Amino acid sequence: MSGVSTLRLEALIQADQVHRDIYLDPSLFRIEMRKLWRRAWIYLGHASELNRGCNGVVRRIADCDVRLEGDPDAPRAVVVSTGATLPNLHSHRGFIFVRLAEEEGLAFADHLGETIAALDTLADRAPRGILSVQGPPLRTIVRANWKIYLENINDAVHPVSTHISAAEAAHGVATTLPNDTPVPMALQQLLPFGGGYDYFAAMGGRLLTRGHSVLGTRHSIHTGYDDAPGYVDAMQQAYGTSRAQEILAFNPQNVVIYPSVAFKAVPQVLRVIRPLAVDRTLIEAWYFQPEGAAVLLSQRGALYNRLAFSPMSVVAHDDLHLFEGIQTALRSNPNPWVSLHRDAGEVRKENVSGVDEALLRNQYAAWREAVMG
16 A cells, blocks of 8 residues: 555545545554654553662662664663663653653643543552552563554443353353352453343443543443452541542443543553554553552452463453454455444543443544645
8 A cells, every 4th residue: 555545545434434445555564653643641650660660770760761662653662771862752640641742742740631531540549548569560462553442442332242251151150169169360351251231231431531441330341340358448547538439439331531541440450552564553551559458459450460361361362363364354355344333323422321432433433634734
């Protein structure tokens, strides 16, 4: 495929469909790297990583600069070093973001908007208000365009069919448990994948500016986890009963900070999307320990990452098969358009059904605005 695209840029994103070139065209990939990714605030890492050391020497975060490795138009890895400084670096509650373009793009608060409050709630789940990264991330290279992965994060229709084998396996184990036996953590995490379409539709979603979103405004597959011993008491002592209840009630399926981050408040896990090429994407899955809380919480995050995001897991292999199959199928003929029409006839609103593809259309509206800018 040569040139920028077979269509003009402004025609690639339509009201309820997108053109396949946005997933396939290397020229478009270079444009979106330059106009979207370099101008957006991209998740770099967490302060607790830097506290482990900088070039082998324990230093304050302010003493550690950052350097970009690889082609700046297609950032492959950002590492801590004592090299050149990137001027647009911002840390919020320990979450460090960078804007690669020095003079282009919005200020941090303007770009993140309402997702800053969601980050606050994630950090506030620690009675001491501080999270710590646990272990190295789980890294997976997906042979598909980064936007396919991001669509999946906001798609609550696919679990019913895509992950039926995981849900049925979990259900089969659960039926063998003796009465009054506590449900194991792994089953608490896998059984909700078997929720029907009504369950996922009732989950609810919220459209935010600049492609950000919240899926699971009413409930999510994480809502029914058992409380860690002493955790609620510790939260109430730290924040008071009212604020603690408000924090603990926020159990979204995913919060998307477009275009690079998706996180879950329960369990405390965060995925980072790092595009490598038009058809290759690096996914990092991190998990945290809330300081002042039982270690059970970080164990829950580690288990969820292994169950849901490892390519060898009972969940992720389904997704990976589809991601790479979609990337291949997009090259076929004759239909060059990808439909995002579900509930497109609804009057546009901020709060939507959990299965409304308005969540995806919102991402592509932000994409179009960025690449046209």
